[in-house]
Amino acid sequence: MSNKEQLWAAFAARHAEAVWQAAERREQVYRENPILLEMDRQITEAGSRYCVAMTKSGEAESAKAELEALQKKRADFLASIHADLEPHYRCEKCADTGMGPEGMCACFRRELIAENFRSSNLDQAACAQSLEDYDFSLFDAAPREGLLSPRDNMKKIHSLCRDYIAEFDRQSKSLLFVGATGLGKTYLSTAMAKALLDQGRSVIYLSAPELARRLExxxxxxxxxxxxxxxxxxxxxxxxxxxEPRTAYTVGTLTDLMDQRIRLRRPMLFSTNLNLEGIQNAYDERIVSRLVGHFIYCYFYGDDLRIKAFKEGR
Ligand SMILES: [Zn+2]
Structure with a gap:
């Protein structure tokens, strides 16, 4: 069951529990105050009389006044004994159903995001990383031979990522971040994860060794x-x-995982230090063909940011 389905079930149980508790309290109040049954009977009868009176001219007003007087008497009595008959919901807006008049209630959405964060495996520290305040000054502004400068390249990738998040849905293609270590691939991946979680999407974030460990x-x-x-x-x-350590089993399972996600149009974001040749050497043809066919390539290049920051005393 997905987080969302589990949460719907939890909300349904929460709503039912509040209703059940109110019914219990009500039963006790009625047991201790049998006069309430008599009051209810009088109100029902007065209600019937009012319905009939509405069809006849001149009688409706007095029948209505009689009904209202009885209702007030009952309410005053309940107040005098401090009776508590209504269900107590955590969220009054949706009565703990998770659905408001405009669709998913804010309380449900809040809990879904928190639950998705918990199951994402994402480091707490990563939650501070954002696509919005991206520091391009870390990247070299001098153009490379035949290529954009690392800074302009990074701006291009960053803009692609922002559009990707804004238009994310289950039709999205997958992304492959390729490039040496220390070029910000992990930072950008975690910022992407954070942005999707903030949208209420479910995300699983794993290092490749951790993925292999789970598959194995x-x-x-x-x-x-x-x-x-x-x-x-x-x-x-x-x-x-x-x-990751690769066995025929993990590679086979990874291929199945990729196939199923591609078939269900659920995207992936992979990052790797390997170039295409390295990928071809490390994996069999099946994985390579999926990476080529279904992933948008983002090529990171430039100087190692950590070494650069160290040299500049940042
Ligand atoms: Zn609610």
Missing amino acids: GARFKDEEGRLSQLFEADMLIVDDLGT
Whole structure:
């Protein structure tokens, strides 16, 4: 079950619990105050009389006054004994159903985002990383031979990523960040994860070794529940593809995972230090053909930002 489905079920149970508790309280109040049953009977009868009176001229007003007087008497009595008959919902707007007049209630959305964050595997520190305040000054502004400057290249990739997030849906293509270490691929991946989580999407973020460990672990013990998230999350982000230990089993399972996600139009974001040749050497033809056919390439180049920052004393 996806996080969203689990949360719908939790909300339904929460709503039912509040209604049930109110029914319990009501039963107790009626047990302790049998006069309420008599009051209810009188109100029902007065209601019937009012309905009949509405069809006859001149009688409706007095019948209405009688009904209202009885209702007030009952309300005053309930107030005098401090009776608490209404359900207590955590969210009064949606009565804990998760649905408001305009669709998903804000309370449901808030809990869904929090739940997606918890299951994303994303580091807490990464939650501060944002696509919005991206620092391009770290990148070299001098053009490379036949290429954009690293800074302009980064601006191009960043703009592609922002458009990607803005138009994200299940039709989105997948992304492949290619380039040496220290060029900001991981930063950008986590910022993408954060932006999608903020939209209420489910995201799984894993390093490639962690992904391989999970795939391998599922082979021997029942980790179906955890593994199903890899297939079902709106976005699967895998950092440092190529650094994981590879067995025929993990490569085969990774291929199945990619195939299923492609078929269900659920995108992936992979980053790797390998170039195309390295990818071809590391993986079999099946993975290479999927990476070529279904991923948008983003090529990162320039000087290692960490070394550069160190040299500049940042
Ligand atoms: Zn609500």
